[in-house]
Amino acid sequence: MASSEIDQKFLGKLARLVESENPLLSSVLYKILGLSINLSSQLITARKQRRQDGSSGNPPLDLHLHIVWLSREGLLLLDQYVLPSATLKKNVELKILAYKLLASFYHIIVLFHNTPPVTTIGTNTPEGQSTSSVANASDKGKRVAKGNDTYDHGASRSISEGGPVGPPPGFGPQSPTAFLMKPGDYLPLAQQCFKEAIQLAEQHLWGSHSLRLSVKTEYAAFLYECVHDAEASRRLAKETISEVYEATEGIDNDMFNDACELVTVLGKMMKRGLGSNNTLRSKGHGTSNSGSQGTPRIEQIEAQAPVTAPPGMI
Template sequence: MASSEVDMKFLGQFAANIQGDHPLLAKALFQVFGNLTMLSEKVIRARKLRRLDTTRDTKSVDLYCRIIWYAREGLVLLEQYVLPMVASYGELKVLAYKLRASFYHLYVLFHNQPPVSLKSGTQISTPPGLTSPRARAVKLDKGKGVDRGSPSRGSPSQLYRPSSVQPTHPLEGGPVGGQPGVRQPPVEFAPNFLVPAMDYRPIALTCFQEATILAEKHLWGSHPLRLSVKVEFAAFLYDCLHEREQSRRMAKATIAEVYNAAEGMDDEMFEDAAQLVGILGKMMKRGLGSGGSGSTPGAGSSGTRRTPPRGGDLFAVPSPGMDNPI
């Protein structure tokens, strides 16, 4: 996802706190907040539709277009209106650079060329012996001929039904797919008119590295924003670069940093850090068999959560799962 619940919480707090001193920056932050609010739900839905046939007009294509559009607009807001004005804000600077990396992460997931494969070798195909429903233009009624009881989708009577709108161009009208003998141009993936299709992995990697450097410089080891940067960076390494061992090492090192941190935190920040540490604990075991998960841990995931120290005490607290559909 472009942003976790922790990022959204801090973003809203920063925007509200600087309204009086810096109204222009606060306005841009509220716009980014609204962008992420609209985007988050679509990213969650799109996880199940990530493998799609871009040559067909499907709901997933429309969803992808919307995700790419929101990501593009979020990048414009960040790069033109937010990043130039956050040099004197430590935490806000870390969050702004992290969100920029998150938007490029979405480009990699949904609009990269070559496409990113989350599970190598997995492809959707029609099993042998079966015919795709889209290839059936005529519905047969158990060998009794064409079913003429009710006009079905794709039946000849519907395909050649005369229209009240007369064609004004030689290539308009006629059967579905154009005039016979006319070769159709190749279909281009719809979001290409929004942003060019290219390999965004190097750009996203650089953005995550910059955000990580800033987080380690300005924030202590158990700060929720620092953990948020590491969680999504580890997911990016695993899913997009297929650096799975490096991803597990980063998750393990981040948990060690949390337990070595001596700084205290309030109850709300502690709960946020506890949720992120629980996710990191599962990412540390990703791909290691029954103990690992096939996808980034998120809402509804089971298992014992590890929590960072608060006031010198180490104890587990039950906390709800945080949506993390990266």
């Protein structure tokens, strides 16, 4: 996701690269980097919470609100500062990274804020919470800072009792994140952003380039988690691994290690939802890993111990 270590590496690298000619863009990229690091820890916490509570477990409301707010801020920074400045003529990687991050932030919005909900990860619908949990969490997430401004989004309280009251007649229940972003179905927009990012990556980056792999790895996760098209996710993972093996371009040690890590994740995604005899099942985990210098090979990947998905891949 926007919280992956590979995307963070490119954010830092590109922020340094443009620092002399465009200090404003450089400072915004550093801000997105800091936001991404913060978001990474929040997503890891949400993933741990989900594992502890089971597949239907929801993160605490204050954590949920923080994740949506950080994602919204990332989208605003990209839209207002990065995308207008990113051109293919000046820096191909910056342009592709901007589109990839745009898709990635929308991926998180779909997971935690979408209406109608596409997963059980978030608490973005009143049906996913009890009345008491909403009341208790309203105070926890009452103040969200944005720069030097502070917004009060506490629940409406009746004058006589001082407790939370329901919405006016005819308006129906409101999502607890509605004050941060307009409720709606962001799934088509997220999917379109991924397709644009992939198109750019395929046109301008070779098959083993870690930024290209980052785009396709997250899109495979998006297809499985949000679109619920397991077959398309497995097919994309398989095709992406084939592109890595067919790439003839040389890569440095750092990019090689990143490629090995992502190929490992893609190898697990190839088997996600399949049983040991390749028959469909509800959830699955494959194993594969990385090896030595050059383009990663299947034998090298399988020789090492399994690794976990990059931070934020929930």
